[in-house]
Amino acid sequence: MEKSSPEKLILVTHEAGGIACITINRPHSLNSLTKSMLTDLARIFKSLDADDSVRVIILTGSGRSFCSGIDLTAAEDVFKGDFRDMEIDPVFQMEQCRKPIIGAVAGFAVTGGFEISLACDILVASKDAKFLDTHARFGIFPSWGLSQKLSRIIGPSRAREVSLTATPINAEQAERWGLVNYVVDRSELLNKARQIAEAIIKNNQDLVLRYKAVINDGFKHDLTRALALEKERAHEYYDGMGKDYFKKMQEFIAGRNTSKPSSKL
Structure with a gap:
């Protein structure tokens, strides 16, 4: 160390x-x-x-x-x-x-x-x-x-x-x-x-950061507002990933048994 x-x-x-x-x-x-x-x-x-x-x-x-x-x-x-x-x-x-x-x-x-x-x-x-x-x-x-x-x-x-x-x-x-x-x-x-x-x-670093944030931020609100917050963050995430995101995801799932998870997903 x-x-x-x-x-x-x-x-x-x-x-x-x-x-x-x-x-x-x-x-x-x-x-x-x-x-x-x-x-x-x-x-x-x-x-x-x-x-x-x-x-x-x-x-x-x-x-x-x-x-x-x-x-x-x-x-x-x-x-x-x-x-x-x-x-x-x-x-x-x-x-x-x-x-x-x-x-x-x-x-x-x-x-x-x-x-x-x-x-x-x-x-x-x-x-x-x-x-x-x-x-x-x-x-x-x-x-x-x-x-x-x-x-x-x-x-x-x-x-x-x-x-x-x-x-x-x-x-x-x-x-x-x-x-x-x-x-x-x-x-x-x-x-x-x-x-x-x-x-x-081992997991997707970008999503780890976003997931921690939505859990912590949502905990400050009642369930209705927290669920709405999750929807908002999900739309922001997918909008930012671009059109190729789901194609990359499908490629990753198809090759998951032979390759390591991509940090870009």
Whole structure:
């Protein structure tokens, strides 16, 4: 693996096939985030989104924790001044990222770390993973989407209990409630994330990006509007492909058993 980021606390590695792996690397503080780390994380996601060689992003943490949220000793520095600047907001940049993001969560994902995990498209958790919302405990108002996203995933009653009591969700519960896609041994966490990434990479890259966008965008609307959005995007897609598209598709289907899928389809 080639380390492509000079940052010590946020590491980036580029792997074969178009996988980029981001590691939050402050294990002695359970990967708590300082202002400079938030800025670096946001800029890295924006940079990887613009990098045509990157097709899937894996986000993980080093050591015993995925991310324990904002470093409370630096909270004043984080929340004052330009904290509303979307350019340096990692969750906003993750939500804007066109590339699929796979979160590989081991240990704790606490408050801001929980919100960062919710900004991933697919989550894999180790058996010792715990998701914990401590906003109410410390008197910090959520601003990265936890109050709205969690209820849409696990239901409002469960979300209220989790957030108002600051009770952790363990890995088994998270899988049962649909919060995570898979629970695996810690030793297999990154392998499972890479397996998912490799399965994505095998598909048509242009449609992967469009498919992620229509799922995420449609989820913000009621079903009627979401179905209309799918129709709109489908018409845009086929109109942009030109007259030869269906001919190419037929040629691909005819030769599918003897040739690899074309990235142009």
